[in-house]
Amino acid sequence: MADKQNLSRANKRKVYLKASDFFLDLAKLVFGGIILTGIVGMDVNKAWLFIVGGIVVVLLALWGYIMFIRGIKTY
Secondary structure (H helix, E strand, O other): OOOHOOOOOHHHHHHHHHHHHHHHHHHHHHHHHHHHHHHHHHOOOOHHHHHHHHHHHHHHHHHHHHHHHHHHHOO
């Protein structure tokens, strides 16, 4: 029963690397959304958009890099 609950090292590595890809792709999409919103000229506060959007992009990118580092690290 314990074997089914624990992931092997190879599977953990795959999960971390896929999660890394997901978070980095999500950061790129949010960044693209910020740029497109700024270009299109929607009725939104630009300072608020860039501050909150920038924070979200940085947090997603950091989380993606943390997952990447955990994925390449051997346990």
